[in-house]
Amino acid sequence: MPLISFKKNIHAPIEVPSQTVLMTALLDAGLPVASSCDGDGVCAKCKIVIVEGKENLTSENETESFLRETNNVPKDVRISCQTQILGDITVDASYW
Template sequence: MPLISFKKNRPAFEVPSGANLMKSLLEAGLPVASSCDGDGVCAKCKIIIVEGKENLTPENETEAFLRESKDLPKDVRISCQTQVIGDVTIDATYW
């Protein structure tokens, strides 16, 4: 099972392969910014990928649109649109 680790001092946890990143973080009790409840509209749930970007699903059309319209850097993913398929290390500006 993939492991989600953190840049800052938080305990890592395992998720099933293919798990939605935002839902996994919320289920682990971590706050995730969002005003659209994961519908892929607001882009507030952006997460910085520190390591393991190859272990996430490729950007879908919704995420690509949000990246372009919000001018997000390449190391940022929209967590509600991202599935975890391998180990990753992440961070967020609001943690």
């Protein structure tokens, strides 16, 4: 099962089933994830920096590509409500 690690060591690594949505995994572990749309892919506030392992995430879907373009989201950042985990990653967020 994939492992989510944290750049700032704010939480022990989290083991999750493959294809788990990143936002869901973080919320289930008790970590805050910014969002005003509740993960519906509208607000783009749930941005998570992918420090390592971006190749272990699903490709951007149309919703994430649209949000990236309209909100000027950098390439090392993913919209967590639109991203599934396929392998080990290390993440960070400005609000942790």
